[in-house]
Amino acid sequence: MSASNPGADTAISIPKKGTVPAIKLIMMPRDTNANGTIFGGVILSQIDLAAAVEAHRWHPGRLVTVAMEKVEFHRPVFVGDLVSFYTSTVRTGTTSVTVRVDVWAQRRQEKIELVPVTRATVTMVAVDDQGDKTPLMRRDDPLPLY
Numbered sequence: 001m002s003a004s005n006p007g008a009d010t011a012i013s014i015p016k017k018g019t020v021p022a023i024k025l026i027m028m029p030r031d032t033n034a035n036g037t038i039f040g041g042v043i044l045s046q047i048d049l050a051a052a053v054e055a056h057r058w059h060p061g062r063l064v065t066v067a068m069e070k071v072e073f074h075r076p077v078f079v080g081d082l083v084s085f086y087t088s089t090v091r092t093g094t095t096s097v098t099v100r101v102d103v104w105a106q107r108r109q110e111k112i113e114l115v116p117v118t119r120a121t122v123t124m125v126a127v128d129d130q131g132d133k134t135p136l137m138r139r140d141d142p143l144p145l146y
């Protein structure tokens with residue numbers, strides 16, 4: 001396996017062997033933009049979902065996205081790439097969970113090559129049935145990510 005990091009400020013953490021991604025999926029022709037590469041909005045929506053998977057470890061109830069830090073795409077993603085969304089919790093507050101999401105693409109070729117695509121930091125807030133913020137349920141005891 002080979003991997004590279006694009007720069008210090010936007011460094012994407014190389015996943016340790018055996019780390020389980022929150023989401024892993026193969027990109028399909030329906031996910032493309034007018035140029036034939038994968039539409040950035042598809043990756044953004046999966047980042048949002050991956051952050052939710054991680055945040056639900058702290059709060060199995062309703063969560064909404066309140067913020068997503070600047071996102072830069074370093075490399076294109078192609079149809080057939082296997083894209084993995086690795087998550088880690090950066091911070092838990094009273095009502096919010098901040099999650100880092102690192103996105104890697106595995107090209108469809110014989111030699112296994114992981115390509116860093118992008119990273120993002122997403123903050124999600126626990127809300128009640130009225131949509132008002134509410135304290136996290138499991139601030140000291142996160143559920144495992146299988």
Ligand SMILES: CC(C)(COP(=O)(O)OP(=O)(O)OC[C@H]1O[C@@H](n2cnc3c(N)ncnc32)[C@H](O)[C@@H]1OP(=O)(O)O)[C@@H](O)C(=O)NCCC(=O)NCCS
Nearest residue numbers: 064065066067092093094095096097123125127131132133
């Ligand atoms: C999320 C929401 C319930 C927050 O309500 P609020 O009463 O304004 O909450 P606050 O400003 O007190 O912030 C709540 C938490 O979010 C955090 N937060 C708020 N704005 C943030 C931002 N821009 N970046 C990071 N964290 C933020 C606060 O630090 C706080 O965390 P803590 O309780 O863990 O310390 C409300 O803003 C909302 O409903 N937003 C729309 C969410 C949505 O629909 N998302 C999908 C968009 S399509």
